Amino acid sequence: MTKPRSRRGGGRPTIADVASKAGVGAITVSRALREPGRVSEDLRRQIQAAVDELGYVPDPNARALASARAEVFGVLVPSLTNNVFAEVVRGIYDSLSNSPFRIQIGNTHYSGLEEERLLQVFGSQRPAALIVAGIDQTPSARRLLENAGCPVVQVMETGPDPVDMMVGFSHFDGGRTATEHLLEAGYRKIGFIGARMDPRSQRRLAGYRAAMEAAGLFDARLITTTPVPSSVTLGRELFRDALAKMPTLDGVFCNNDDIALGVLFECHRASIDVPKQIGIVGFNDLDMMQVSFPSITSVRTHRYEIGTRAVALALAAIAGNRPEQRIADLGFELVRRESTAR
Amino acid sequence: MTKPRSRRGGGRPTIADVASKAGVGAITVSRALREPGRVSEDLRRQIQAAVDELGYVPDPNARALASARAEVFGVLVPSLTNNVFAEVVRGIYDSLSNSPFRIQIGNTHYSGLEEERLLQVFGSQRPAALIVAGIDQTPSARRLLENAGCPVVQVMETGPDPVDMMVGFSHFDGGRTATEHLLEAGYRKIGFIGARMDPRSQRRLAGYRAAMEAAGLFDARLITTTPVPSSVTLGRELFRDALAKMPTLDGVFCNNDDIALGVLFECHRASIDVPKQIGIVGFNDLDMMQVSFPSITSVRTHRYEIGTRAVALALAAIAGNRPEQRIADLGFELVRRESTAR
């Protein structure tokens, strides 16, 4: 009744082909591939030979269907072009490149609704683990994560109430540290310039505010923000706005390095001396911060490591040994450079 | 014999649940979801109601297994952090966000072998389409693409011999145009500075060389390259090397904008006047080129559009109307700015 070879499959070898070639049952081939320890040395060799000869590659879809578990890591980030998330994603890829796991990335465009929709889609695949950026999921997204039935790692920042596990650092502390550094360097009229203003930016702003209030120097007019996505061009424009509003400005904590670079360029153009007239601090410490002229002080964050650590935690949880510490705070470092050395 | 509800599936509703709730056959539900036109208005409504009520989401793995075709676009890029590819990938994501297709990205790390390996892995999933960066696949990678049994789009550059379809532009022409612009502006000792030197960089270099030779000004000592990945820091270092080697240098065509920015910063630091003493041209025209001081002339490339166009071509091919023109040349534009205006 059955046709000689699958009528739909396009003729690629299946596990049954390998089994008959090796003279064993299909299930033994399956085991030899997934849990080699449970198959005798002899058969393992025969099976491997048959696999090599036929060029057999297991079908991940059939595997996922039969085992009710796909070998997929779902990753949700708000942006694909923002270097910060690109680095995290790169860390994830590098950590999984020698594993059987595939990666599925979703771009939420900083939208909670889009995040919910993608979690729904991802959930339908029964992923092996989920890695999501941020800790500000909508209630319904949070429920989806809790019921995902797989390890979940929230990355980029730390907070008090993880869905499952967390890898990141405190953006509030980062913002405060950057501002305190400007204060210690003697700057007084320190502005905050930020674009996009996602939850992490908001917390950096809160850190800035805490430092300024502690010094008795806070003034709401020092803050210049926009919901528009960040760019170097925008940094320049926002700085001009800030100066127009507050001509006595003598320092700026920039929400990120793109903004900081825009500020630096505008200072060049307007012949404002950095660091004498204006001190600049960026955030993330991209490569260019150390080369710019003058070089720019920035808060270095460990983005690649956030990706690798998130994968390590997820893999441990999959293997059954969930780590003791569910929250990994990777911290940050203030890197002092010429832009604040007066 | 059968347990009341799937023992493995975790209790999520299946197509059979929807079918019995709507009082129709499972196959009709399947059709209503995939080809609504073939199901009567009445049933379609009943089925939709059942789907909504149960919160049914089709299992993509079962679907892929049964139809021997996964709703997945495989995307192969050499880097995840390089802004150029990130933009292409963003274009792909945005174009597919309202389609049933998922996206699977592979990072080849600029390695042909890794590309082969990933094509093997991707192939095992029977993707709906493949989008790969570059036109320099190894022979065996090319064979995998030809036998993929799905539309294939090579992106980033154009060439004479597409596997299937192509979207990009001529890097040779880009390099030549940039160099000719420097020549027209009166620069004579024009250097080429490049990092990574992947095939596209090589072709830009070839374009530079063609222009220099045509002007009778070519000199191998004007070329400074390294296989090291590109960065702003590296741009600065390479420029110093170039100057040490050839102190009379009066212009540079930089393989990309990161390098160009590094060159600009070094000029600031060494008090070299741009554009009077040195003219600078970058490649790709990142946002920051227009804001830097002085602003930097660059070759604008249409990266996001490459992504969207590649998806459009692939979707057309999937729908059965393969475009007449298999090669889409999106061109580039030289954007003249202060760094070459003397």
Next chain:
DNA sequence: GCCCTATATGGTAGCGCTACCATTTGTCTG
């Protein structure tokens, strides 16, 4: 009125793999 065709729906049989249980064999106890 008959046959032909088009449209709408359903039943059956897998897709390629693994969970579950059964069977076989070898080894160790007392």
Next chain:
DNA sequence: CAGACAAATGGTAGCGCTACCATATAGGGC
């Protein structure tokens, strides 16, 4: 040396879905 038990292997029955074919009904031409 019987009985117990672990290790190695296999058979069967699905996982949730769709391709393929069959069936039913409604119209259209002569």
